Amino acid sequence: MKTLLRRSMVRLGLVGLVTALALTLAPNAAVAAYPTNPYNAQSACGGTGWTQLATKQLTFYYYGVVRNAAKIYVMYRAGYNCVATIVQWEAGTASPVVAEIDVEGDGKGWIQDSGEFKYYAAVKAYAAGKCIRWGGAHSPEYLVQSQSEFRQEVFTFCG
Structure with missing residues (x-):
């Protein structure tokens, strides 16, 4: 039981880390989607x-x-x-x-x-x-x- 609890906590920690990373990178992905303005x-x-x-x-x-x-x-x-x-x-x-x-x-x-x-x-x-x-x-x-x-x-x- 203790091992199962520990594995669940590790999995939740990894899911949280991946989610936080995705949310952090999402705004930067939007920036890259727009082209440079060809006019000056x-x-x-x-x-x-x-x-x-x-x-x-x-x-x-x-x-x-x-x-x-x-x-x-x-x-x-x-x-x-x-x-x-x-x-x-x-x-x-x-x-x-x-x-x-x-x-x-x-x-x-x-x-x-x-x-x-x-x-x-x-x-x-x-x-x-x-x-x-x-x-x-x-x-x-x-x-x-x-x-x-x-x-x-x-x-x-x-x-």
Whole structure:
């Protein structure tokens, strides 16, 4: 009886160990399933020649681990600014993505490119001699209440 009890405890211990290992590796398996985004900030903004002014990494928690949701880029070229939110988590799967810009004194307020996109959202505005505010967001498809977002509320990048 004592031997049988000991064997049962060992088996339960192994089952518990295998289960814990499977649960630990499961989030990493999901990460590997999504392809790398083929687009970058230059291509999202419409080609080459853009100068990168700033970036902001958007993150969220997934199984207790910080994951990269998307990255916002602020770009400049010949009087124009471009804000591009490049999807990192679930690239290739349509999910809510936002890129937004506000040019100081133009009277338009925040303008956005927002919707269900697979790879990026990007918005451009003419801002020569003016300052801008910028922001973006990405909400991975199955994380209904976990939107990663950022909005620069102070006007910056004047010129």
